[in-house]
Amino acid sequence: DVFPITRALLSVSDKSSLIPLAEFLHSKKVHLLSTGGTAKAIRDAGIPVTDVSEYTGSAECLDGRVKTLHPKIHGGLLGVRGNEKHEADMKEHDIGKIDMTILNLYPFESTVNSGAGFEQCIENIDIGGPSMLRSTAKNHAFTTIVTSPDQYQEVMECMEKNGGGTTLELRRRFAARAFALSAKYDGMIANWFGEQLAKDGGEKGTSVVTRVYEPAFQLKYGCNPHQKPAAILSSLNKKLPFQILNGTPGYINLLDAANAYLLVKELRQATNLAAASSFKHVSPAGAAVAVPLTDIECAAYEITPEAASKLTPSALAYLRARNADPMCSFGDYAAVSDVVDEDTALILKKEVSDGIVAPGYTPAALEILKAKKGGKFIILEANPDFVPDDVEYREVYGMTFAQKRNDVIITTEHMTKNVVTKGGVSSLTDAAIRDMIVASICVKYTQSNSVGFAKDGMMVGVGAGQQSRVDCVKLAGRKVKTWYLRQHPKVLGLKFKEGVKRQDRVNARVRYIEGDFTPEERTRWEAQFEVVPDALSEEEKDEFMKQATGVTISSDAFFPFRDSIDHASKVGVCYVVQPGGSVQDEQVTACCDDYGMVMSFTDLLHPSL
C-alpha cells in the first residue's frame, strides 16, 4: 500500500507553509517540478526545482494556459504502477512517474466576490489545476493529491513514518477531498454563470442552477422515522444560521427553530420590544412581545403580580407566548429575540419544552437550560447577522420549487396606509398598531390558511391549516374564548389538590372551560380537585365574554365574506387586518363599520406552506 514519492508537482496560489514542505520533500530526495510563482518561491529558498516547461520540453505558450496539459505530466500522474504495458509505455515515451501533486485552484470565488467583471472572472477559471487534481485523485491507488496547506503536516508525518511514501488510507481520504473541492469549484462557476445569464435577461429556460451543499450534521431521521438518511447541510462556504450549544436537534425541531426565530426576529424589529414565540409542528401555538401583565392575567398564568413586575422583557415575552394556548404549548420549541437571561430560563425550567433558539444566553441561563430534560434540552444560538441566500429551493416529487424568500418586513406603514373603515387611520391607537403587527407577523409564520388574534402584545388565538377561512376564524375564535375564560372567577377559583402538576392544572382549567367531557375523562378530571367544581355554564361563559374587547384579528388572505367578521365579533375583536382584494370587500368593510371595528388593508398576502 505504501508507494515512495520520487517526483512531486507543486503549483499553489496559497504559498503558506510551502517552503518547509518543499524542504522536507527535497530532504527525502523527491524531484520537485513546479511552475511560475511557486517555482520561483522554491528556487528563492535555495531548493532545487525543475520548471514544468523544461521538464515537458514544450515551451510555455498562450500565456501559460496549457503548461501542464501535457502527456508527460498527465501520463506521469495516471500511469498504473506495476502494470506491464503502462510501465513499458512510460519508458518508451519518456514519461517519468509523478507521485504527488500539491496544488490550490485559482481563487475563482474571491475574484467574483471582489466585484470583478465578467472577463476577469472567466480568466480566473483554473483549467490546468483541476485537471492535475483529478488525474492524481483518480490514480490515488498510487499517487497523492494534496489540496490545502492544512494537509502538509499530515503528509510529512506519514512520509516520515513510511520510509518516504504515503499510505493508501491517506491517499484515498485526500482523493475524496480533492473531488469534493473540484465539485465545489465548478459548482461556484456554474452558479455564477447562471447569475450572469439571468442578469443579461438571457433565456432562463436554458440555463442550469447548481446548488452545492456541505453536510453539517446527520439526523437520526427526517420527518418520519422511516425517512432515512436525513441530514442538515449548509450552503457551500456558508455557516449555518444556528450553532448547537446543547442537545441533538431533529428534523422537525430545526424546522420549528427556523420559523420560531424568524418570527421573533421580525417582531423585535417591528415593535422594538423583546419578543418570544412557542412553536409546535411548525406553527406558533403562541407569540408575544414584552408588555406588562394585568393582575388578573398574573392569576391566570400562576405568577404573583410582584414577581411579574420584576420580570425581564425576555422573560415577560416568553411567559405571554407560552400562555396563549398553554395546552398546545406542551413540549414546544421556544424562540426569544434577545439574549436569554436567568429570569427567562427559570420560567422555561418549569415548563415541558423541547428546545430554544435565541441570539445568546447568559452563563446562568445556559446552565439552567442545559440541565433540562436530563441534559437533552436543545439549545441553539442564532447568529443575528446571518443572511440566507435570496432564493430558496425545495424539492417535492421531482419538481424543484424556487422562490424568493418571504423577506417582506411588516411595519406600522402596512397597518396605517389604508384604513378602510369610517374613522380612518385616526381610530388606531399605538397599542392597536402594535397588536396588528404582532398578529400579522405571527400569521406569516403559521401554516395556511391561518388567522390570528392578538391582545396586549400577545397572541390569544392562532388558527392554523384550515381549508375554509370562516372555519379558521371559528377555530381560533374558540381559542380566544378559552384564553379569556381562563380569567373567569370560577376558573381562577378552582381548588386543586396538593401535588397536581403545573401542566395538569393548565389542562384541567382548559377542559373545565371546554366542558365537553366524556364520562371516563370527567371522573379522572374531578379527581384532581379538593372540591369538585360546578360546571361553567354556557350562560356564564357568554356573560363573561361580553367584557371581551380590544382584540385584533389578522388574516393571511382576504376575508371572502362578512361571515368571518360576524364570528370574530363574538370574541371582542375591535381591529381587523387583512390584505383586502375580495369582490366582497365593500360588504366586509360595511360589516366592520356595523360593529364599530377598525379595518386595515395591507395588500400583503402571506400564506405559509
Place this chain on the structure above:
Amino acid sequence: DVFPITRALLSVSDKSSLIPLAEFLHSKKVHLLSTGGTAKAIRDAGIPVTDVSEYTGSAECLDGRVKTLHPKIHGGLLGVRGNEKHEADMKEHDIGKIDMTILNLYPFESTVNSGAGFEQCIENIDIGGPSMLRSTAKNHAFTTIVTSPDQYQEVMECMEKNGGGTTLELRRRFAARAFALSAKYDGMIANWFGEQLAKDGGEKGTSVVTRVYEPAFQLKYGCNPHQKPAAILSSLNKKLPFQILNGTPGYINLLDAANAYLLVKELRQATNLAAASSFKHVSPAGAAVAVPLTDIECAAYEITPEAASKLTPSALAYLRARNADPMCSFGDYAAVSDVVDEDTALILKKEVSDGIVAPGYTPAALEILKAKKGGKFIILEANPDFVPDDVEYREVYGMTFAQKRNDVIITTEHMTKNVVTKGGVSSLTDAAIRDMIVASICVKYTQSNSVGFAKDGMMVGVGAGQQSRVDCVKLAGRKVKTWYLRQHPKVLGLKFKEGVKRQDRVNARVRYIEGDFTPEERTRWEAQFEVVPDALSEEEKDEFMKQATGVTISSDAFFPFRDSIDHASKVGVCYVVQPGGSVQDEQVTACCDDYGMVMSFTDLLHPSL
C-alpha cells in the same frame, strides 16, 4: 460575436444523433477530430475524420488515459482568437484552432448504480472529458461546448443561420450548462467517495452534495405575490413528473398537484380501485376510492340513484372525494388515479375547481375541462412511471434539510399485523381494511398533526395542522358529524328557491347543520328558501348521530391519551388506526375495548410538514 467552426472534436459515449451531426458538420467543411468508438462510428458512416493521436502526433499510450491531454488539443481550445501573441504562439507550435467540442462524460453514475466495485467505479472517472469540457467552456468567447444530444438540433440551426458559426449567446448558455454538468459529475464522484470512506469507517465531512437543476418554467410568483422570482425546475437530465396540458399553474397549485396525485396513486395501488382527491392548501379536503353510493348519499350529493349507478369508477371516486367536505372543496385542486373520462369531466364541470392532475384524459374529457374557468382550468398529465430522486432537499433559512422521500407504501399488512384490541385480526372486515388504508394514506398527505375519518371508501372528516391531538380529533369529528347530518331528513327536505346555485345550496345545508348564524347571516341564509326551515335542534342532531357506525379513524402519530378515542366514539367510530408507541397505549386499547372498537398499530408515523 459569430465565429466560424473550422475544426471540431467529438468524443461521446451516447452516440444517439451523432451521425446526422457529423454529417452536418462535414457538410459545413468542418474538420472532424475524434477518438476511439466515436471515430469508428463516424468513419463507418463514411464521413472523413482524423484520429486525435494522429493529429497530436503523440501515440496513444497508457490504455488511452492521456489521449487528449495534449497542448495541441488544449492549446487549440484555449487560444485567444485575435490575440496577437496567442495567434503567433499557435502558429509557431503548430497548434490548430479547435472551435467546438462535442462530448459526454464517462457514465460514472450508471457505473455506480450498476453495483460496480470500487476499482471499476474509479476507472469510470473521466479525466480527458472534463478537461476538454472546461477548456472549451472557459474559452466560450470563441469556442462552443456541446454536452448533450438534446443540444445538437439547436447547434445545427444556429450554424445554419449564422454562416457556419455559432452566436456568443448560444456559446455562453452552453458553457454555463457545461460547468453545471462538470460540477454535478464531480459532485457525484465526491459523494460516492464519501460513502466509500464512510463504509470503511473513515471520516465523513470531506464530501459535498451538488444538486443541479434545469429551469422548467417561470412562475408569476411563489407562495406570495411578493415572492419573486419564482420558478419550477427539474433535476438535470430528468423530466418533470407532470406535463401541462392547459392553464398556467402557480406555486401552490403545483404543491397541491404533487400531493394530490401521490395520494391517489398510492390509494390506487393499495386498494386496486379508482381513486380521487380534492385538495385545498396542500391538504386533502376529501379523498375516496370508487365505492357505490347508497340512495341517501345520492340525495345528499344531488345525484339520482340511476345516474349514480352508471357512473364510471373515476367519476364515482371524485364525486365521493368532493363530497367529504364540499364547502371546503370550493376551488379545489383535483387528482384522479385513472384516465379521466367524460363522466368525471362532467362532474367537475359543475363544480368550482382550479385544476386537475391525472395520468391521462379521453379526448372528450379534455375538451370539457379545457372549457372550464374561461379556458384557464389547469390540466396536468402525470407520468405514472415517474420516479423522483431518493433524497429530497429543502432550503429553509440557510439550512438545507435532506431526507429520504416518504416512499413508504401503506398496505393491508400494516392494518392486520398488530390488531391490539380483544377480537384480534378476525374482527376486521375487508371493507374496514379498505377504509383503514384510505384514511391512513390520506393523513400521510395531510399537514400535521392530522387525523382522518373514513367510511365506505371515502374520507368523511380530515383534521389538518392542529397542535394538539385531541383538538384535531374534535375538529375532524365535527366534520364527520356535518357529513352525516347532510343525510338528515330535514336537510334533504330543504326547499331552495329556484335559481339558488349549487355551491350556495351546499353551503346553506352546512350552515343549517352548524346553526351558529350571526343575525345578518341568518337573514341572507333564510332568503334562499321557499319555506324558511325550522332549526335543526341539538337533540335532533344527537338522535340522528346515534345511527352513525362503521367509521374508521387514522392518526399520523400515536394517541397520547384515551380522550381522543372517547371523542371519536361520538361519531360512529368502530375502527382505529395509529402508529402506537404512547406510554398510555394500554389505557387507549382498553378504551377501544370498552367501546367495542377494533384498533390496529401500524408502527408507521407519518407527519407531513
